[in-house]
Amino acid sequence: MLSTRRIMTxxxxxxPLLLMTIPTTKGADISPSAQTxxxxxxxxxTTIHGTNVNxxxxxxxxxxxxxxxxxxxxxxxxxxxxxxEAYNSVSCHQLYxxxxxxTEVCLxxxxxxxxxxxxxxxxxxxxxxxxxxxxxLQYDGTPFVSTSxxxxxxxxxxxxxxxxxxxxxxxxxxxxEERSGIDNRKTTxxxxxxxxxxxxxxxxxxxxxxxxxxxxxxxxxESAGGISTVILLATSLVPSGTFQRAAVESGTLWPNQAYPxxxxxxxxxxxxxxxxxxxxxxxLRNLTADQxxxxxxxxxVTENGATGIPVIDGYxxxxxxxxxxxxxxxxKMPLLxxxxxxxxxxxxxxxxxxxxxxxQVQEYFRALYNTTIVDEIPAIYGPISAMPNPLxxxxxxxxxxxxNCGSRRITSSFSSYGIPSYLFTYNHLLSTTSSCxxxxxxxxxxxxxxxxxxxxxxxxxxxxxxxxxxxxMMLYWAHFISSSNPNYNGSPANWDACxxxxxxxxxIQFNPYMRNRHYYPTCTGLWDxxxxxNKTITSAANTYTNKYSYFLLLFFCFLYxxxxxxxxxxx
Numbered sequence: 001m002l003s004t005r006r007i008m009t010x011x012x013x014x015x016p017l018l019l020m021t022i023p024t025t026k027g028a029d030i031s032p033s034a035q036t037x038x039x040x041x042x043x044x045x046t047t048i049h050g051t052n053v054n055x056x057x058x059x060x061x062x063x064x065x066x067x068x069x070x071x072x073x074x075x076x077x078x079x080x081x082x083x084x085e086a087y088n089s090v091s092c093h094q095l096y097x098x099x100x101x102x103t104e105v106c107l108x109x110x111x112x113x114x115x116x117x118x119x120x121x122x123x124x125x126x127x128x129x130x131x132x133x134x135x136x137l138q139y140d141g142t143p144f145v146s147t148s149x150x151x152x153x154x155x156x157x158x159x160x161x162x163x164x165x166x167x168x169x170x171x172x173x174x175x176x177e178e179r180s181g182i183d184n185r186k187t188t189x190x191x192x193x194x195x196x197x198x199x200x201x202x203x204x205x206x207x208x209x210x211x212x213x214x215x216x217x218x219x220x221x222e223s224a225g226g227i228s229t230v231i232l233l234a235t236s237l238v239p240s241g242t243f244q245r246a247a248v249e250s251g252t253l254w255p256n257q258a259y260p261x262x263x264x265x266x267x268x269x270x271x272x273x274x275x276x277x278x279x280x281x282x283x284l285r286n287l288t289a290d291q292x293x294x295x296x297x298x299x300x301v302t303e304n305g306a307t308g309i310p311v312i313d314g315y316x317x318x319x320x321x322x323x324x325x326x327x328x329x330x331x332k333m334p335l336l337x338x339x340x341x342x343x344x345x346x347x348x349x350x351x352x353x354x355x356x357x358x359x360q361v362q363e364y365f366r367a368l369y370n371t372t373i374v375d376e377i378p379a380i381y382g383p384i385s386a387m388p389n390p391l392x393x394x395x396x397x398x399x400x401x402x403x404n405c406g407s408r409r410i411t412s413s414f415s416s417y418g419i420p421s422y423l424f425t426y427n428h429l430l431s432t433t434s435s436c437x438x439x440x441x442x443x444x445x446x447x448x449x450x451x452x453x454x455x456x457x458x459x460x461x462x463x464x465x466x467x468x469x470x471x472x473m474m475l476y477w478a479h480f481i482s483s484s485n486p487n488y489n490g491s492p493a494n495w496d497a498c499x500x501x502x503x504x505x506x507x508i509q510f511n512p513y514m515r516n517r518h519y520y521p522t523c524t525g526l527w528d529x530x531x532x533x534n535k536t537i538t539s540a541a542n543t544y545t546n547k548y549s550y551f552l553l554l555f556f557c558f559l560y561x562x563x564x565x566x567x568x569x570x571x
Contacts, residue, residue, distance in 0.1 A: 032056075034111070035209040039082040045115065048146040052115035055142065056210070057108075058089035061202035062195065064105040065163060070285045071170060071191060072180050074107060074198040091135030094164045095293040095300075098135045104289060106161045107195055109203065112141030113156040114149050117211025121218065121482045124203060124243070125159045125449075126196060128223030128250075128442070131308030132165035132296070140451035147471055148478040153488070155481050156212045160199040162228075165307040166296050167289065168192030171261065172269030174281050181315045182237075189264050189311030193235070196228055200242055218245040218481045220336075222445055224308070226251015227321070230410070233331045234324040235316050240331065245484055247477065248337040249426075250441055252406030254531055257321040258310040267306040271299060322406075322531055325413045334484035335414045336477070338424030338506075339403040342438030345395050349436040356391040358384040364394055369401075373530060380526045391436065397522075405523035408503070409531065415498040420484055423498050424506045425518075428469045432460050444508070447473040465510050473508060 030045035032054040043056035062074035069075060091098050092106035114120065125141070127134040141157030148155045162168060171189030181187040187194075204214045221229050226248040232238050233246055259267070275295045278284045296307045310317060324330050352360060361384055365374045377397055378384070387393040407423060414421035426444040433443075446453040446462075447470040453460060462470065476486040476495065486495050493512040496504045503517040 032115075034086075036206040037079050038077050038206075039080045039084060041084055041086040043086050043111075046142060048142055049150060051146045051149045053142050053145045053149075054113050054115055054117070054210075056086035056111045057137070059086050059109050059111065060105075060107060061109050061160070062107040062198045065107065065167075065191070065195075066104050068285060070104070070167070071172070071175050071188075071281075072178075073187065073191065073194045076198070077202075089137050090161075091137065092161050092164050093167060093289045093293075094133050095296050096133055098133065098138070100135050100137050102289075104163075104167065106163070107199070108136070108161050109199060110136050110141070110159045111156065111207075111210050112145045112158075113210050113212070114145060114154045117154065117156060119208075119213045120154050120156050120211055121216040122156045122158060122203065122207055122212040122214075123247075123477070123481045124200065124217060124219045125157060126162070126219070126221030126225035126228045127159065128221060128225040129164075130305060131169055131192060131224045131310070132300075132305070133308075134164070134224070136161045138452055138455060139445075139449040141449070143450050144448060144474050144478070147474045151475055151478070151488070153475065153478045153482050155478050156207070156210060158203055158207070158212075160196065162192040162195035162199070164192060166268060166272060166292050166299075168195070169264075169308045169310065170268045170272060171259070171264035171311050171313070172273075172281075172284070173265055175269070176261070176265075176313070178281075185315050187313050187315035189259075189261070189268070189313055190316040192308070193228065193231055193310055193316050194237075196232065197235075197237055200232070200238065204242060215241075215244065216482075217243040218247060219243045220247030220249070220477075221251065222249035223251065223442060225249075227253065227257050227310070230257075230321055230324075230330070231310060231317065233333075234321060234329065237316060238331070243333075245334045245481065246336070247480065248335070248407070248410070249444060250339045250343060250403055252337070252339070252410060253402055254322065254406050254527070255320075258312045258317050259306075260312050261314070264306075264309065264311040264313075267303050268299070271295065271303070322409075325410050326531070328413065328417075330410075330413070332414070332417050332419050334419060334480070335411065335421040336424070336480050336486060337407050337411055337421065338426065338508075339399075339407050340439040340441060340443055341425050341427040341507075342395055342399055343403045343441045344398040345437045345440040346442075348391060348395055348398065349434070349440075352391060352394075354391070354434075354436045355389065356394060358390045361390045361394045365397070368398070373526070376526055380522055395438075400519065400522050401527050404519055405527040406531070408505075408519050408523050409528060411498045412500055412503075415500055421498045422480070422486055422495055422506065423504060424495075424508055427507050427509045428466075430457055430460060430466060431463060432457055444473070446470070448477060469508070469510055472512070476508075 032043045034041045041056050043054055045054050090103050090106050091100040093102045093104045136159035139159050144157050168191050176186050176188040179186050207214050219229050229246050229248050230251055272295050299307045384390050384393050411421045411423040427439045446456050472492055479488045480486040495506045496514055498504045503520045505515050505518050507513050
């Protein structure tokens with residue numbers, strides 16, 4: 001396995017991508033305007049594949065969370081009638097350089113719309129990166145919008161920023177006692193989620209000025225963005241009708257997606273106070289972002305990525321996410337949800353250098369799961385010795401537990417409501433993909449947002465097959481965003497809605513196809529039984545040991561995605 005020193009050394013090498021995701025302007029004379037409650041925003045226009053796409057970058061949706069507004073719920077902007085340019089954007093302040101200007105004045109949206117858009121459905125994208133990194137500008141919506149125009153299913157794409165790391169998710173007892181929530185309710189630690197809620201509110205009130213339909217909003221995201229989407233489905237702070245559909249990519253990580261309040265306070269706020277010798281909130285709020293990041297860099301190692309974890313605060317969240325859908329407490333709406341075929345290989349292929357013995361796999365399982373689960377795995381999956389490469393066995397089991405079965409559980413729950421829900425497994429491989437990696441975590445992102453490709457596989461460009469998969473995937477998503485049904489005339493395969501009796505799963509690849517009950521034996525036979533037992537707050541937490549927690553997995557995810565290692569380098 002890689003040592004912490006080796007991992008951090010790799011981590012510090014970040015590919016400078018700078019402004020690759022910012023569209024190229026068609027001409028200075030093309031300046032589309034959009035009316036909002038804060039006045040008129042002047043954007044730009046670009047031409048791609050013969051279509052004109054308008055875009056506005058860096059529009060504020062809330063007051064700057066600085067000074068005494070740091071670690072407060074976002075505050076609404078004042079009504080205004082001024083005219084502003086919206087040509088540039090930023091990333092929220094974070095520990096590592098994503099290639100964009102970093103600032104705490106970062107609560108912005110970017111809007112991409114067809115020329116002359118009018119009452120079009122809207123796709124709101126929430127970026128991932130483990131809740132302590134990433135930027136909306138990594139996801140240029142221009143190709144998606146262009147493809148939707150060409151294929152007569154035009155949509156608007158909106159990407160958002162939200163506070164990250166300790167700036168977005170630090171929990172602190174004194175902050176909790178400030179009662180900064182609505183109706184003086186106590187809250188702390190979920191400032192990044194509250195930002196997302198504010199962004200949705202702003203979009204609903206203002207998207208008509210960009211040609212969007214405020215009653216046809218789909219919220220989606222991947223990894224931390226997918227988890228965020230599920231949280232937005234769960235929390236009571238999002239009013240019914242705020243959005244109408246949800247699309248979740250790799251956002252159902254088991255066993256836990258939130259810290260208990262006191263745990264979060266101990267691992268974040270108390271550590272920041274001790275490290276900076278701050279005894280008051282004012283002292284904390286006077287810290288520079290760099291001082292906070294210095295502590296964050298330590299926490300990433302000592303607390304396995306605890307700097308960006310949602311909190312069960314009794315305000316945003318009352319329970320672990322798993323229990324929300326176990327208890328049927330998610331907002332009920334059309335759902336598209338899934339994961340990749342080999343979610344966990346970005347961890348295992350690197351840590352185990354591309355191969356493993358049966359003994360190593362057993363050791364890995366013992367580090368991940370309690371004894372009861374470890375003993376049951378062979379009964380469900382067969383003996384490790386039956387697999388030519390034990391590492392493949394590890395990744396099948398690990399991916400099922402970590403992601404695949406969670407996606408299936410939510411889909412099954414939604415289908416029981418009689419609501420259309422569509423389950424997928426992404427399985428397309430770039431030509432540079434190693435045999436070990438397969439379709440790993442985040443490999444689906446470049447298909448919807450080609451601007452993400454350099455982050456995933458630096459220097460690679462789509463071939464004709466990749467482009468076809470990308471176009472098909474965009475169209476499945478665009479049709480779901482428009483009609484709650486991903487299917488379209490000329491699609492390479494029909495995507496059937498999930499039925500509990502059939503357990504449908506749509507495999508996205510060059511030749512996509514439906515399969516039935518693929519996950520049924522492993523999910524129902526093992527993982528579903530341990531996901532939630534008594535539907536209590538502690539039910540899922542005891543299924544992992546402390547050695548490899550969910551948070552550690554997110555940590556490795558971020559290390560991988562922002563190192564100088566590409567998929568093709570994993571051997």
